[in-house]
Amino acid sequence: MTELQEERAELKRMLCADMSAKPFSELFSVTFAQRGSKLVGDILFDAIEKAGYSLERDVDAIGALTAAAVPMVFALIHAAERKGIALDGFVMDFVFPATKGPSVKGKRVLLLDSWLSEKSYVQTSSLVTLRHGNELSLDFGIVNQQGAQILAIVALIGGVDADEQGTRHLQLVNPISEESTKMAFVQAFDEEELRADADHDDCCNDNCCGGHCEVKCTGDCKHDGCTEPCCEDNCCGGHCKVECTGDCAHDGCTEPCCEDNCCGGHCKSGCTGDCATDGCQD
Template sequence: MAIAGGDLTARNDILRTMNEEQGFRKTGTTGTAVGTNNIPSDASPSQTDDFSMLEPREQLRRLIAAEMEGKPFCELAGVTFDHRGAAIVGHILLDALEENGYSIDDFDAVGALTAAAVPLVGAMIQAAASRGEDLDGFVMDFVYPSIKGPSIKGKRVVLLDSWLSEKSYVQTSSLVTLRNGNELSLDFGVVEHEGAKVVAIASLIGGVDMTEPVIEVVNPVSGERQELPFIEIYHESELR
């Protein structure tokens, strides 16, 4: 169909229609909580509660509590890869960081300390994008001390994991060693070597209910000690 050169409105309407027809399908319905489709499955915390009516933070809390029931420690993959958990966890992490003084403008990238945190990184990238913000992600790589993902040189980063506690010990997915009050010295040293600055560490579960949660890291090269804020989405005691 030919469009007169001056009829920009009609031209834009046609382009908009073409984009809507050929682009990604619109998902969700107005007024429906995020991540509440097919509710609840056998992984649901309770068959009697209307899961969709709960606040997102309570939804996630119940999913995590059900996943960790009877387990001294788990990587929470049953939550972070669940469609309900995956839909809300990125937003909850962003909100928790902001509540603790770290808005999306205060960091440029989020890094997965272990394979368990990879879905968290993806969820945060998508949640930030839905808010019109740019956020990169990366994964710690100890095959050769470095990172996988876009360069983090000169960037401010937040390190992530699903569950950081003294029970975590050495993860099978990396060399994260939690000792002497949850030190993450090796990871910290790798990130600094890449030219980035760690501004905080965040985890879905924190194993120690501290009044002012901090993690002490020691640069393995210089020996310099530094305390980093530790943002716990849930204390372990909230979930047992």
């Protein structure tokens, strides 16, 4: 597995954990974390390059469509900087129809959001939006009116179906000119794939692998392809929070009852060796 593949797998686990049991998330627990920010920048950089846009030759600036995208813009700027590429950033003004940041006039730009799907990109109830289309179209019209060339819409998580050629597009209507534009859409992760993983407990902390399963957790560590496998014969019975060392206290066992204690492994609380304190069932 390459370093980038490892980073993608790590970021996927972080996103699954953030998304768990939520219909929508701004992903702030990931994007404002130091490690998460680095991973987001690297993975977005790779997704954009694979879509055919060279951040060195084709792109001048990255624009945040929402507040959730602001930390992602910085993540991408820093990822590009690590490769010797200079990019500017900007953000949509959420009060007036304008942008904030360096001028976008004459620049080739990508518009970025955290999570965009066919169900979620109608984002506002303002009068201008209801009359002239969704907020994404409004932002597109504003940036276009300021003289920028918009190359594509980018999202860390996307839920837009691909066409027969494997490409994705959004149909946007400029609220100023009322012209319809078929805009390219780039997504780093597929929404349905992440949802499926979250639903199958691939990112939960209470399975036998401590949240590091490659497939749905069945309780069989070997089958689940654990990258940090806590097997059933350790002191925790396979319920370690970290890689199993055999030291129950260190491993953060969720069922910390060792077989050689006075309770025979049936403690109600962490095993101290004091039967009365441990609340032994037997």
